[in-house]
Every structure is written in C-alpha cells, then in structure tokens.
Amino acid sequence: MVELKINGTARQLPSAAHTTLLAALRADGLTGCKEGCAEGECGACAVLVARADGAGVRWESVNACLALLPALDGAEVVTSEGLGTPGALHPAQEELAVRGGSQCGYCTPGFVVSLAAEYLRPERTPGEHGEANGFDVHSLSGNLCRCTGYRPIVDAARALGTPVEGDPLAARRSQPAPSARPTRLEAADGTFHRPPTLAEALALLAAHPDARVLAGGTDWGVDVNLRRARASVTVAVDALPELRAFETGREVIRLGAALTLSDLERRLGDRVPLLQAWFPQFASRLIRNSATLGGNLGTASPIGDSPPVLLALDAELELVGPGGVRVVPLRDYFTGYRQTVRAPGELIQAVRIPTPLAPVTAFHKIAKRRFDDISSVAVGYALRLEGGVVTQARIGLGGVAATPLRAYEAEAALEGRPWTAETARRAARILGGTGTPLSDHRASAGYRAAMLEQSLLKVHWETRAEVTA
Ligand SMILES: Cc1cc2nc3c(=O)[nH]c(=O)nc-3n(C[C@H](O)[C@H](O)[C@H](O)COP(=O)(O)OP(=O)(O)OC[C@H]3O[C@@H](n4cnc5c(N)ncnc54)[C@H](O)[C@@H]3O)c2cc1C
Ligand code: FES
Ligand code: FES
Known part of the structure; x- marks a missing residue:
C-alpha cells in the first residue's frame, strides 16, 4: 500500500513497484486525469503535488503518467476534481468554461491543473512575462489540445487574478510540506526502495547491480509505459540530502x-x-x-x-x-x-x-x-x-x-x-x-x-x- 493525501483526504492505494500515479488515481475513480500519450508529451494526466519550498509548500504540476506511485509515498496530490466542484468552480475551471477553452474536454483537466499551478505560483506579479497578471503562458507548454485551439485557453490564463483570501491551496503554501518518507514496497513486479540515507542507497546498489536508479522518472517512466520495461529493484534517490x-x-x-x-x-x-x-x-x-x-x-x-x-x-x-x-x-x-x-x-x-x-x-x-x-x-x-x-x-x-x-x-x-x-x-x-x-x-x-x-x-x-x- 502507498499512503497519499489526495484532494485533502488521506488515502491508502494498492500499488505494484511500477504502478503509475495516473493508473492508481483512475482506478480510484479520479478519472479527471486522462491518459493521452503515456509519455509526458500531452499533459492530459497533469496533477498538482505539494513540494517543499523553504518552510512551506509550492504546488507544482507533474505528469501523473510518468510518476511511479511508490515514489509518491507520503505525498500530497491534488487532481482537477480537488480544485473545484460543478457548483463552486476553481477560477482556472471557471475561466476556461466562460472563455470557450474546452470542446471535447479531454485535455481540459490537465490544462486546469497547469493553469492552477501557475495561478498559485507565489512569485507571480503583474507585468511579469509581459502579461498584465504576470501569467507565464509557457507554464502551459506541456499541455496539448487537439480541438479547441489555444487562443481561448490563453485568454483564460490571462484572465486569472490572484487567489482570494481563504483559497485553501494558497493557504496550504504556508504550512510545512510532507516529507519524502523512506519506503520499501515489495511486489510481484519488483521491489521499490526509497532509502533514507546515501549509505543505504549505495549499499542497495552494491547488493543489486541491476537496480534501477530513479530520480524524476521522466526517462524511466516512458520506458515503463511504452516499452514495458521493469526493474527487479528500483532505488529512488530524489530525497537524498x-x-x-x-x-x-x-x-x-x-x-x-x-x-x-x-x-x-x-x-x-x-x-x-x-x-x-x-x-x-x-x-x-x-x-x-x-x-x-x-x-x-x-x-x-x-x-x-x-x-x-x-x-x-x-x-x-x-x-x-x-x-x-x-x-x-x-x-x-x-x-x-x-x-x-x-x-x-x-x-x-x-x-x-x-x-x-x-x-x-x-x-x-x-x-x-x-x-x-x-x-x-x-x-x-x-x-x-x-x-x-x-x-x-x-x-x-x-x-x-x-x-x-x-x-x-x-x-x-x-x-x-x-x-x-x-x-x-x-x-x-x-x-x-x-x-x-x-x-x-x-x-x-x-x-x-x-x-x-x-x-x-x-x-x-x-x-x-x-x-x-
Ligand atoms: C516529454 C519529454 C520531453 C523531454 N524533453 C527533453 C529535452 O528537451 N531535453 C533533454 O535532454 N531531455 C528531455 N527529456 C528526457 C528527460 O526528461 C531528461 O533526460 C531528464 O533530465 C531525466 O531526468 P529524470 O530525473 O527524470 O531521470 P530518471 O528517469 O529518473 O532517470 C533517468 C536515468 O538516469 C539514471 N539516474 C537518475 N539519477 C541519477 C543519479 N543521480 N546518478 C546516476 N544515475 C542516475 C537513472 O537510473 C535512469 O537510468 C524529455 C522527456 C520527456 C518525457
Ligand atoms: S498522458 Fe500524455 S503526458 Fe501523461
Ligand atoms: S478540448 Fe478537445 S483536446 Fe482539448
């Protein structure tokens, strides 16, 4: 089992060593995030993760199709479902809707997540990136839309203001981030480790010469998804000080x-x-x-x-x-x-x-x-x-x-x-x-x-x- 906080609720999700976050979220009913390409190219699978930023949190958008679920043990994730509800849309959802930024809707949850991440970027200031609201439109460069066209989507981005008082995700930024916890998960498709120390990571690599080192997973995730690559032992090194x-x-x-x-x-x-x-x-x-x-x-x-x-x-x-x-x-x-x-x-x-x-x-x-x-x-x-x-x-x-x-x-x-x-x-x-x-x-x-x-x-x-x- 992998423990995560998803849309504010603590959850335990079953996981193999190579289960992706996208597959786990969708199996859990959170079908807002979509699989388009499974190789990090389209952004339909984007979700927010809470990352440490000084003493607080920075919300960052990532490709859930490339992230291995065990690598997120202890993490906090927000999907498009956690941003707003039909009766109380998040500003990113509201602006996309009213500006005609969604047609078939397949890409829309991913765009909403990338828009929300940039909406929540603490440094965003009016005039930055040549935009009145400081919105960096390049924050959307990993999201593809096949039918709407980008102008209404960029219109939505340009219309976004700053988070209102009481915005829960903005408020979350001032609280400590979840720490990347040491993890060991044994499954039929392999063993996943996040060792707490460098010494333990090196010992694991010495004991398992074929072990796969995992950092951000943007290369390895593609191999896992498209080439069905599997590692008998995976050693995540992303949290080693x-x-x-x-x-x-x-x-x-x-x-x-x-x-x-x-x-x-x-x-x-x-x-x-x-x-x-x-x-x-x-x-x-x-x-x-x-x-x-x-x-x-x-x-x-x-x-x-x-x-x-x-x-x-x-x-x-x-x-x-x-x-x-x-x-x-x-x-x-x-x-x-x-x-x-x-x-x-x-x-x-x-x-x-x-x-x-x-x-x-x-x-x-x-x-x-x-x-x-x-x-x-x-x-x-x-x-x-x-x-x-x-x-x-x-x-x-x-x-x-x-x-x-x-x-x-x-x-x-x-x-x-x-x-x-x-x-x-x-x-x-x-x-x-x-x-x-x-x-x-x-x-x-x-x-x-x-x-x-x-x-x-x-x-x-x-x-x-x-x-x-
Ligand atoms: C859509 C898409 C676009 C991309 N665009 C670019 C691009 O423009 N330019 C570009 O250069 N690449 C690009 N890449 C490739 C990829 O994002 C990069 O190579 C990235 O830097 C890999 O980092 P990672 O932490 O995600 O690696 P991982 O996937 O975690 O690991 C990659 C490999 O490096 C090894 N490794 C990781 N960390 C260490 C370490 N500390 N010590 C030893 N070995 C280690 C792993 O064992 C693995 O074999 C792209 C990939 C995707 C999916
Ligand atoms: S499904 Fe296309 S980027 Fe993840
Ligand atoms: S609205 Fe159809 S792919 Fe973007």
Whole structure:
C-alpha cells in the first residue's frame, strides 16, 4: 500500500513497484486525469503535488503518467476534481468554461491543473512575462489540445487574478510540506526502495547491480509505459540530502544531481546566463518540475540537452560510490553510446561549475518544434574575450555523434584570434565538420552539419556589437 493525501483526504492505494500515479488515481475513480500519450508529451494526466519550498509548500504540476506511485509515498496530490466542484468552480475551471477553452474536454483537466499551478505560483506579479497578471503562458507548454485551439485557453490564463483570501491551496503554501518518507514496497513486479540515507542507497546498489536508479522518472517512466520495461529493484534517490545540495561559492557552483530543473531554474535566476537560456528550451514546465540533471546525465543520451551546456561551462561531476566521492570532468565522462566512466553502484551526486563564468555564452537548440521537443542538434558556447580577441572558447555539442562532444578543433580555431566575421567563418566551417552526424527521422546528417556551422555564425553576429563596444 502507498499512503497519499489526495484532494485533502488521506488515502491508502494498492500499488505494484511500477504502478503509475495516473493508473492508481483512475482506478480510484479520479478519472479527471486522462491518459493521452503515456509519455509526458500531452499533459492530459497533469496533477498538482505539494513540494517543499523553504518552510512551506509550492504546488507544482507533474505528469501523473510518468510518476511511479511508490515514489509518491507520503505525498500530497491534488487532481482537477480537488480544485473545484460543478457548483463552486476553481477560477482556472471557471475561466476556461466562460472563455470557450474546452470542446471535447479531454485535455481540459490537465490544462486546469497547469493553469492552477501557475495561478498559485507565489512569485507571480503583474507585468511579469509581459502579461498584465504576470501569467507565464509557457507554464502551459506541456499541455496539448487537439480541438479547441489555444487562443481561448490563453485568454483564460490571462484572465486569472490572484487567489482570494481563504483559497485553501494558497493557504496550504504556508504550512510545512510532507516529507519524502523512506519506503520499501515489495511486489510481484519488483521491489521499490526509497532509502533514507546515501549509505543505504549505495549499499542497495552494491547488493543489486541491476537496480534501477530513479530520480524524476521522466526517462524511466516512458520506458515503463511504452516499452514495458521493469526493474527487479528500483532505488529512488530524489530525497537524498547529498544529492540535493545547492551552493554558489566563489570558485564553484554546486548543483545537486537530484534537484529538479524547475528548482534549479528558480534558485539560480540569472546567476548562470547559459543555464538561464537553456532551461526554457528543455521540455515543458510539467517535465522540468520532475526532471533532474542527474537523470539527464545518467541516461548519457547523445541528444540530452544538458551535456552541450555543461561541457561549455567546463563542468565536473561528483560521482559517489562505496569508496567515496571522485570528481570527473564532464569532457571525460562519456566513453561511448550511452556509456560513461560511472562505475556500477556509483551515483552522480552533484554537478560542479567553476567560476568566474565566461562572459559570452549562448545555447542553440535546433529541433522540429520551438518548445517541448528533442533536439536534432544542440550547441552550448562559452567564450572569454579580451581586447576583442578570443582568449578561451568552450563549445559543447549534442546530436552529432554517439556521445556529446567538445568541439576542440573549432575551439582552437577561435582561441588567440580576433572575434571577427572572418574568424567566425573559419571556425564555423570546422565546427560544421565536427562529429559523425547521422541521418534519421529528425534531421539529415547534412542538415545537422549545416546547423552547426550556422550556429557559430549566429553567435558571432549576435555578440559582435558587445565586443566592439
Ligand atoms: C516529454 C519529454 C520531453 C523531454 N524533453 C527533453 C529535452 O528537451 N531535453 C533533454 O535532454 N531531455 C528531455 N527529456 C528526457 C528527460 O526528461 C531528461 O533526460 C531528464 O533530465 C531525466 O531526468 P529524470 O530525473 O527524470 O531521470 P530518471 O528517469 O529518473 O532517470 C533517468 C536515468 O538516469 C539514471 N539516474 C537518475 N539519477 C541519477 C543519479 N543521480 N546518478 C546516476 N544515475 C542516475 C537513472 O537510473 C535512469 O537510468 C524529455 C522527456 C520527456 C518525457
Ligand atoms: S498522458 Fe500524455 S503526458 Fe501523461
Ligand atoms: S478540448 Fe478537445 S483536446 Fe482539448
């Protein structure tokens, strides 16, 4: 059994090791949340979860189709049914209804949840995001609607005011969050653990070399749903304090591998402009509310978006195992297709970014859609310039080889040269020939190479005034 508070009521739900929150809610009669895609793409399954935010709670929207129920043991969840009733609609429901934001209604509960999460965002202030009510319409980027069209939905978002006095979910924000409790659930399809300490997590991984490490579950949840993947042992690491560090020191910025991308985005603000440029291009708010850096680097996908950015930032990884912590430069981490130097039983503990940061940075993600898409090619840049000369260049690439790459040759073609159009053109030609891009359903090899070349020319074009000024 898994214990949850759902829509304000404590519940015990039967669970296997791979039961999703969506399946459990629907089996319990809460059929507002829908299954559209079962892979985090449509948002029809969105629910609110109460997450710790300082001494209180932040309501965050997540994809219930990707969340494993045992990972939510002890959590507090609100579904569209818990937001309002037919006689007393929540403002998000009311505005969608009166503005014609719902036709077949399949996507509507998911939109209501994402609207409610943004409605409840404590920092929302008039004028923010260029909106009179401060509503970030990108908070809806993980929700798809196939029939209404988005204008009435955005109208509803723009019409939302601030929570009224006595709004129960707004009031809940000032009370302590439920803590992620240690969990052990044995079922026919496997055993699920949330160990309370790092030592116990490492002991479990040592005892079960095939164990699946689980952080936000946005990769693993897709495998569970679409590929019927099952792990005999799952070890959830999302609550381990060592993996949740956040430090911004004078020489290094340390980001815990299990912090969600939304958490990092909020806490870093504009401290690392390259990450600030990157976060909004990663998936959707729904996904970023669960996805972690540890998970992105743990998959070692050649099209993962954090490696190009972190390679440009000269990041290092802290790997923790039974023998202690070792620090590995990210440039040495990837060894082959989805292979890394991480030993079995080791966890990524944190990402370290050295400071001071290079002042000229850019992130280019070339994908079929502007948002919520996997990149065909991704490029991160970090350049230092002195007197108009490039003194240091770091370029990280994704999508052009079996592993993420540093573009060493293009970097060498920039370093020591004036940051001119001629230098950029020369280096861009070299960059275009970097890696061994494939042709697949996302892009042809030729397109990928051309995009690399254009990308560097674009960086030069956009920063040339800054340099000559
Ligand atoms: C709709 C959708 C859109 C997406 N868009 C993007 C995108 O734009 N860019 C992108 O790069 N990715 C994208 N992804 C992929 C995914 O969201 C990311 O890879 C994410 O960072 C994974 O983090 P997680 O915490 O959810 O990982 P999980 O699913 O929990 O884990 C992923 C893997 O990493 C391992 N792992 C997790 N944490 C650790 C750790 N601390 N140490 C060692 N191993 C660990 C796990 O064992 C597992 O194998 C998308 C996924 C979906 C479903
Ligand atoms: S069902 Fe589509 S995102 Fe969950
Ligand atoms: S109202 Fe039909 S999918 Fe959105």
